[in-house]
Amino acid sequence: xxxxxxxxxxxxxxxxxxxxxxxxxxxxxxxxxxxxxxxxxxxxxxxxxxxxxxxxxxxxxxxxxxxxxxxxxxxxxxxxxxxxxxxxxxxxxxxxxxxxxxxxxxxxxxxxxxxxxxxxxxxxxxxxxxxxxxxxxxxxxxxxxxxxxxx
Amino acid sequence: xxxxxxxxxxxxxxxxxxxxxxxxxxxxxxxxxxxxxxxxxxxxxxxxxxxxxxxxxxxxxxxxxxxxxxxxxxxxxxxxxxxxxxxxxxxxxxxxxxxxxxxxxxxxxxxxxxxxxxxxxxxxxxxxxxxxxxxxxxxxxxxxxxxxxxx
DNA sequence: GCATATTAGTTACTTTTGTAACTAACAAGA
DNA sequence: TCTTGTTAGTTACAAAAGTAACTAATATGC
Numbered sequence: 001x002x003x004x005x006x007x008x009x010x011x012x013x014x015x016x017x018x019x020x021x022x023x024x025x026x027x028x029x030x031x032x033x034x035x036x037x038x039x040x041x042x043x044x045x046x047x048x049x050x051x052x053x054x055x056x057x058x059x060x061x062x063x064x065x066x067x068x069x070x071x072x073x074x075x076x077x078x079x080x081x082x083x084x085x086x087x088x089x090x091x092x093x094x095x096x097x098x099x100x101x102x103x104x105x106x107x108x109x110x111x112x113x114x115x116x117x118x119x120x121x122x123x124x125x126x127x128x129x130x131x132x133x134x135x136x137x138x139x140x141x142x143x144x145x146x147x148x149x150x151x
Numbered sequence: 152x153x154x155x156x157x158x159x160x161x162x163x164x165x166x167x168x169x170x171x172x173x174x175x176x177x178x179x180x181x182x183x184x185x186x187x188x189x190x191x192x193x194x195x196x197x198x199x200x201x202x203x204x205x206x207x208x209x210x211x212x213x214x215x216x217x218x219x220x221x222x223x224x225x226x227x228x229x230x231x232x233x234x235x236x237x238x239x240x241x242x243x244x245x246x247x248x249x250x251x252x253x254x255x256x257x258x259x260x261x262x263x264x265x266x267x268x269x270x271x272x273x274x275x276x277x278x279x280x281x282x283x284x285x286x287x288x289x290x291x292x293x294x295x296x297x298x299x300x301x302x
Numbered sequence: 303g304c305a306t307a308t309t310a311g312t313t314a315c316t317t318t319t320g321t322a323a324c325t326a327a328c329a330a331g332a
Numbered sequence: 333t334c335t336t337g338t339t340a341g342t343t344a345c346a347a348a349a350g351t352a353a354c355t356a357a358t359a360t361g362c
Contacts, residue, residue, distance in 0.1 A: 005261040007196050007213075008293075011271050012177050014284065015170035017214075017291035022163040037348080045158050056310060062158075063168075068349075070312060092310045092357050110156040120162050123289055131282040133165065138274055140168035142159075188318080207340060219319075221342060243327050243340045 015139070022120065029112040034105055035079070039064060039072040041109060044098070047082060048106030052097040054087075081105060166290070173271065180263040185256055186230070190215060190223040192260060195249070198233060199257030203248040205238075232256060 007013050023038070030041040046058045053061075059069045073096060076082045081102030087093040098106060121129045158164050174189070181192040197209045204212075210220045224247060227233045232253030238244040249257060272280045 005200075005265050007193065007200075009268075009284065010264055011268050011283075011287075012170065012173040014287040014291065015166060015173055017293075018287040019163065019166035019170040021292050022166055022290055026163050039349095042158065049156075049158075054310080065350080066311065067313090067351085070310095071349090074312090090310090090358070094311085113161055114156050117160075117162050120290065124286060128282050128286060131279050132162075132286045133160065135275055135279060135283045136162075136165040136169040139271065140165065140172050142168075190319095205340080216320080217341065218321085218343090221340095222318090225342090241328070241340090245341085 011139075026113070026116050029109050029116070034109075037072065037075070039068045040075050043069060043072045043076060044081060044102060044106050044109070047096055047098050048103060048110070052085075052095040054093045054095060056093075058096070076102065162290075177264070177267055180260050180267070185260075188223065188226070190219050191226050194220060194223045194227060195232060195253060195257050195260070198247055198249050199254060199261070203236075203246045205244045205246060207244075209247070227253065 027038065030036040030038075030044075036044070042062050042064065043058055046061055047053060050061075055066065055069045055073055058064070059066050062069075064072075073082065073084075077084065079101075080099055082096050082098050084094040084096055087095060124132070178189065181187040181189070181195075187195070193213050193215065194209055197213055198204060201212075206217065206220045206224055209215070210217050213220075224233065224235075228235065230252075231250055233247050233249050235245040235247055238246060275283070
């Protein structure tokens with residue numbers, strides 16, 4: 001009898017619940033405000049933060065599959081948040097970069113994210129937050145050097 | 152300029168990455184082995200752990216929307232993991248209970264989950280795990296008494 | 303140079319999930 | 333009893349994500 005096991009204390013379950021709760025709370029900043037999906041916001045972030053990148057580069061940095069990137073890029077383009085420029089030396093690559101509108105959305109969502117993060121952190125001690133981040137990074141596979149091109 | 156903000160350190164993002172990594176690693180125990188989806192495993196868990204329940208009760212305990220429950224129950228029934236028995240006094244309710252096959256799957260997945268959880272915990276100190284669990288429970292909304300019937 | 307392989311990205315198809323409308327059963331007041 | 337309302341659960345439709353096959357461009361070996 002496995003009468004002792006509790007889903008409520010199962011780490012993957014707890015992680016999922018916490019991720020869902022915080023993700024749901026944060027999405028108002030990109031979804032309600034700009035009609036973006038999560039992947040779109042992530043692509044926007046990478047372009048805003050690191051400048052012109054190709055879809056491939058974003059995918060490997062953000063660990064997102066190329067089809068999701070492709071769809072997010074198309075959606076962001078339709079919203080006039082980014083433009084594509086074909087590379088003349090290799091016409092398979094397209095460098096993506098944010099329009100002014102895209103950049104201002106990036107700025108605003110980043111500010112909101114920063115505040116959001118700070119607000120979570122205030123619920124805990126600095127030490128607790130440090131432990132939390134450390135554990136999350138470990139579990140996420142960073143720290144144990146796992147770099148697959150996850151789908 | 153929001154050049155200081157890093158997605159990698161944004162808690163909702165980290166939570167999501169950690170949840171995805173651990174969830175993906177664990178799903179072999181219910182998906183590969185039994186062809187279940189996550190919601191099915193959760194429904195199976197609640198029935199195995201708490202005995203006969205109605206779909207409604209599972210939904211509120213597990214915080215899962217009734218349509219997801221309905222689909223999971225149908226799938227588990229098709230796999231002969233549970234049976235329905237109509238309540239004679241109120242024919243809207245159906246008490247669900249696991250078949251022997253369902254119960255043995257429950258037992259096995261619970262064991263695997265217990266081992267899985269233990270193995271994550273060994274990567275950290277007991278104190279770190281305690282902090283992690285506390286933070287996750289807090290962020291998930293338990294502890295601040297938020298009980299919405301999330302969709 | 304030309305067949306073959308590789309790479310970037312898109313499109314098509316399938317599965318899963320979200321949302322809303324629906325059915326059936328019961329409750330309760332006029 | 334006969335509306336009206338509520339509850340449990342299902343079904344239908346739409347949005348999103350996963351998977352695989354595809355196109356177009358370039359690289360490579362012969």
